[in-house]
Amino acid sequence: MSVAHSVSHDAHGDAHGHGHEQSFISKYVFSTDHKVIGIQFLVTTLLMLMVGGALALGVRWQLAFPWESMPLVGRLLFSGEGGQISPEFYTMLFTMHATVMIFLVIIPILAGAFGNFLIPLMIGADDMAFPVLNMLSYWFMWPAIFCFFASFFSAGNGAAAGWTSYPVLSALPQAAPASGMAQNWWLVGVTLVGVSSMMGSVNYMTTIINMRAPGMTLFRMPLTIWAMFITAILQAFALPVLTAAGFMLVADRLLGTCFFIPAGLVVNNADPTVGGGQPLLWQHLFWFYSHPAVYIMLLPAMGMVSDMLANAARKPLFGYKPMVYSMAAIAGLGFIVWGHHMFTSGMNPALGMTFMTSTMMIALPSAIKTFNWIGTIWGGKIEFNTVTLNSVAFVSMFVVGGLSGIFMAAVPVDIYIHDTYFIVAHFHYVLFGATLFGLFGAIFFWYPKMFGRKMNEGLGKAHFFFTFLGANGTFFPMHLLGVAGMPRRYADPYLHPYLEHFLPMNQFMTYSAILMGCAQFLLLFNFAYSMFYGEKVGRNPWKANGLEWTAPSPPGHGNFDVLPVCYRGPYEYSSPLVEEDFLLQTEYLSPPDKAEPVKEPEHA
Amino acid sequence: MRWFWLTFFIVCPIAAVVFCVIAPGMDWWFPSEAGSPLGERIDSLFNLILYIVTGTFIGTQIALVYVLWKSSKKDDERAWFSHGSHNLEVIWTIVPAGILLFIALYQMDVWAEYRVVSKFPKEARKAPVAEVMARQFEWRIRYPEPGRILQIQQQPTDLYAVNELIVPAAKPVMIYLKTQDVQHSFFLPELRVKQDAVPGQIIPVWFEATEPGEYVLVCAELCGWGHYKMGARVVALAEEQFEAAMEELAEEQSDDGFADAGDSDDE
Numbered sequence: 016m017s018v019a020h021s022v023s024h025d026a027h028g029d030a031h032g033h034g035h036e037q038s039f040i041s042k043y044v045f046s047t048d049h050k051v052i053g054i055q056f057l058v059t060t061l062l063m064l065m066v067g068g069a070l071a072l073g074v075r076w077q078l079a080f081p082w083e084s085m086p087l088v089g090r091l092l093f094s095g096e097g098g099q100i101s102p103e104f105y106t107m108l109f110t111m112h113a114t115v116m117i118f119l120v121i122i123p124i125l126a127g128a129f130g131n132f133l134i135p136l137m138i139g140a141d142d143m144a145f146p147v148l149n150m151l152s153y154w155f156m157w158p159a160i161f162c163f164f165a166s167f168f169s170a171g172n173g174a175a176a177g178w179t180s181y182p183v184l185s186a187l188p189q190a191a192p193a194s195g196m197a198q199n200w201w202l203v204g205v206t207l208v209g210v211s212s213m214m215g216s217v218n219y220m221t222t223i224i225n226m227r228a229p230g231m232t233l234f235r236m237p238l239t240i241w242a243m244f245i246t247a248i249l250q251a252f253a254l255p256v257l258t259a260a261g262f263m264l265v266a267d268r269l270l271g272t273c274f275f276i277p278a279g280l281v282v283n284n285a286d287p288t289v290g291g292g293q294p295l296l297w298q299h300l301f302w303f304y305s306h307p308a309v310y311i312m313l314l315p316a317m318g319m320v321s322d323m324l325a326n327a328a329r330k331p332l333f334g335y336k337p338m339v340y341s342m343a344a345i346a347g348l349g350f351i352v353w354g355h356h357m358f359t360s361g362m363n364p365a366l367g368m369t370f371m372t373s374t375m376m377i378a379l380p381s382a383i384k385t386f387n388w389i390g391t392i393w394g395g396k397i398e399f400n401t402v403t404l405n406s407v408a409f410v411s412m413f414v415v416g417g418l419s420g421i422f423m424a425a426v427p428v429d430i431y432i433h434d435t436y437f438i439v440a441h442f443h444y445v446l447f448g449a450t451l452f453g454l455f456g457a458i459f460f461w462y463p464k465m466f467g468r469k470m471n472e473g474l475g476k477a478h479f480f481f482t483f484l485g486a487n488g489t490f491f492p493m494h495l496l497g498v499a500g501m502p503r504r505y506a507d508p509y510l511h512p513y514l515e516h517f518l519p520m521n522q523f524m525t526y527s528a529i530l531m532g533c534a535q536f537l538l539l540f541n542f543a544y545s546m547f548y549g550e551k552v553g554r555n556p557w558k559a560n561g562l563e564w565t566a567p568s569p570p571g572h573g574n575f576d577v578l579p580v581c582y583r584g585p586y587e588y589s590s591p592l593v594e595e596d597f598l599l600q601t602e603y604l605s606p607p608d609k610a611e612p613v614k615e616p617e618h619a
Numbered sequence: 620m621r622w623f624w625l626t627f628f629i630v631c632p633i634a635a636v637v638f639c640v641i642a643p644g645m646d647w648w649f650p651s652e653a654g655s656p657l658g659e660r661i662d663s664l665f666n667l668i669l670y671i672v673t674g675t676f677i678g679t680q681i682a683l684v685y686v687l688w689k690s691s692k693k694d695d696e697r698a699w700f701s702h703g704s705h706n707l708e709v710i711w712t713i714v715p716a717g718i719l720l721f722i723a724l725y726q727m728d729v730w731a732e733y734r735v736v737s738k739f740p741k742e743a744r745k746a747p748v749a750e751v752m753a754r755q756f757e758w759r760i761r762y763p764e765p766g767r768i769l770q771i772q773q774q775p776t777d778l779y780a781v782n783e784l785i786v787p788a789a790k791p792v793m794i795y796l797k798t799q800d801v802q803h804s805f806f807l808p809e810l811r812v813k814q815d816a817v818p819g820q821i822i823p824v825w826f827e828a829t830e831p832g833e834y835v836l837v838c839a840e841l842c843g844w845g846h847y848k849m850g851a852r853v854v855a856l857a858e859e860q861f862e863a864a865m866e867e868l869a870e871e872q873s874d875d876g877f878a879d880a881g882d883s884d885d886e
């Protein structure tokens with residue numbers, strides 16, 4: 016914990032200057048200021064990103080050099096095994112990799128870091144509706160992190176039932192003897208992350224509904240805010256289901272209930288279970304949360320990329336309303352597609368057909384959004400800076416992830432590719448390819464608002480270049496491994512002759528992953544370096560339109576020097592009404608422009 | 620720099636396409652031709668989607684780089700002040716919706732034949748060849764004695780094997796899939812069959828190996844540390860050989876080691 020403390024106050028070493036006199040602790044540690052909390056989340060999650068990345072490299076090492084001891088770090092990390100990765104340890108590695116990345120990186124960095132920092136600034140509020148709740152939402156992350164680490168380091172080998180934790184493997188301690196206590200820690204950790212997210216969600220919804228500046232109507236909100244709003248709703252409705260399921264699983268493990276355990280199982284030569292439960296129940300409950308959760312892991316990035324692309328192209332966002340509606344459609348449909356994770360699970364085959372159709376339909380709003388992003392760049396005036404590059408990479412890689420989704424949505428095809436590396440390719444394209452590149456862009460874009468300085472462009476481009484190549488080199492071949500029928504979560508796929516010849520390809524992927532991992536140090540270095548040596552900037556370095564750009568960089572306590580009033584939508588770039596190529600939402604024009612300029616396009 | 624990045628964004632998708640085009644030649648593709656009639660149909664559905672998706676991929680990546688190219692060369696001109704196009708929105712909603720719906724409907728038959736029990740081939744449904752029971756970390760097979768029908772309950776005359784499932788080739792066969800402990804998944808890559816074995820359930824699965832031969836059987840659902848080593852095989856034999864193999868197995872299991880006797884139970 017102390018590490019994070021010291022890092023997080025370093026991080027806002029120069030975010031002060033304004034505001035009332037406050038003690039150091041209440042200003043930087045237990046702060047109720049949404050900006051400080053946002054930055055605390057950002058720094059914490061970036062550190063967790065490195066932890067999750069290291070775990071991934073462990074997985075990759077084993078796949079490239081099975082059973083060979085890892086040079087340098089091997090002895091340090093798992094000395095007991097002579098630097099080798101045992102199958103138990105391997106199982107734990109991919110479980111914890113996914114857990115850290117999903118619960119401690121992607122979800123909190125989107126909603127916790129950017130949601131917190133941006134919502135009040137973009138809607139013109141002085142803070143969140145419930146600042147103390149907001150602070151608690153950050154501090155509840157720490158017990159969760161503690162639980163996951165306890166799980167990682169507890170006797171045996173850590174939680175090892177995958178991030179999906181399907182019972183009976185996760186419900187009966189004897190099914191995975193090495194993960195005894197670890198699985199309990201893991202479940203408590205997930206619950207605590209849920210508590211943290213829920214506090215955030217309630218806050219975001221209330222703030223967005225109630226605290227918008229005068230004139231900030233719903234349809235003048237930037238897409239980032241729409242995305243955060245919809246995400247918060249998704250969280251609030253889906254999360255309780257996971258929490259309940261988690262408690263039931265804990266009860267099965269510790270109290271002897273049998274929600275998920277049927278009778279008569281003989282596991283690891285123990286006595287037969289008494290049971291009466293249903294393992295499929297867990298899958299339904301888990302995916303009822305976790306499918307919406309994959310959109311929780313994407314929508315905010317979609318929103319931010321929309322804002323960044325319009326700004327980069329100096330052009331209004333193409334199809335603002337279709338963008339909003341398609342986001343809402345994704346969220347709505349997101350609640351009725353969970354069964355696509357269970358096509359081979361033995362559920363009623365009629366469900367396979369229904370879920371296939373709804374899943375195909377959810378690809379539609381994704382397609383609409385992609386076309387609108389391309390439309391936004393179309394006819395724009397763009398410059399290839401780091402923000403542009405990362406945003407374009409988002410679109411480019413999201414296309415791959417969305418398209419591979421169609422294979423898996425098709426039930427008969429999914430019979431074959433389910434639980435192979437094809438799935439792994441799919442979700443890395445959407446989560447790494449789309450979300451993470453969107454986030455990198457967002458870090459570069461809003462950094463000046465956070466710290467009053469820009470991040471270094473050269474380093475930013477180098478980071479982008481290597482990350483993009485590394486990511487594609489790592490994840491693209493996974494599609495082929497999937498087509499070849501390589502199951503996921505295998506410690507040694509080469510045991511099976513039909514997969515033997517994929518060793519060289521896996522080695523190539525591991526080298527790419529190492530490249531990508533190393534490139535992240537460029538980001539961390541840039542992040543820290545620019546805080547002190549970055550180019551100083553004024554309020555609006557990107558010539559953007561949003562309310563956040565009218566506040567000082569960094570904004571003081573209370574954000575705005577005068578209460579902003581909003582006169583128009585956020586995307587009036589290159590408007591013929593003004594000389595410059597941007598038009599702040601707060602700028603009053605006389606005579607006033609139409610409240611909601613709806614111009615017929617010149618051609619189409 | 621402009622040309623560098625434009626090239627970058629076009630070379631990467633091209634590399635991806637090239638990679639896929641050469642993949643079958645490099646043996647980076649399906650482990651073999653589909654070895655079952657249903658598998659062939661799954662492959663053709665896969666290929667259909669592959670064509671649609673590749674077209675869309677190339678189209679969107681070209682469009683992306685095209686708009687980047689056009690919009691990065693403006694010098695003094697202002698960007699096009701446009702909030703979008705109603706007509707385009709309609710087009711790019713309806714066209715993909717039609718395609719997606721078509722893909723969905725087009726898949727239904729194969730799925731129904733694969734999974735809806737009443738649509739299973741009759742001969743397979745009447746006489747399941749074996750029960751496959753997964754456990755950490757092996758596959759236990761239970762056959763009925765030749766001439767008998769497999770019962771859900773174990774019978775004293777049943778025959779047992781581990782990690783080798785013998786089935787008749789060139790005709791549809793059905794097995795009962797279950798698990799003794801945690802969840803596993805019965806995956807035959809060459810035959811394009813996958814079905815989870817769920818604790819507490821007995822799931823009928825049918826498939827047909829067109830040609831006699833050996834097929835890989837692996838586990839596709841995380842079942843513990845030894846998940847990766849649950850390899851086994853399915854041996855498809857021509858009808859007579861299959862019967863001979865069953866007889867042989869029966870013989871072997873009733874053999875108590877004495878040369879003369881032959882009437883003892885199985886162990």
Ligand code: HEM
Nearest residue numbers: 309312313355356378381417420421423424433434442445
């Ligand atoms: C274009 C729309 C999409 C479609 C049609 C789609 C379809 C699917 C399907 C059918 C599966 C289950 C495959 C299987 O296990 O056999 C799946 C898995 C997954 N998808 Fe998507 N998907 C889409 C978009 C996304 C997005 C946007 C995200 C996240 C940001 C995402 C994240 C995931 C994850 C994490 C899994 C795997 C979970 C696991 O098994 O560990 N998908 N997707």
Ligand SMILES: [Cu+2]
Nearest residue numbers: 306309353355
């Ligand atoms: Cu899903």
Ligand SMILES: [Cu+2]
Nearest residue numbers: 838840842846
């Ligand atoms: Cu397994």
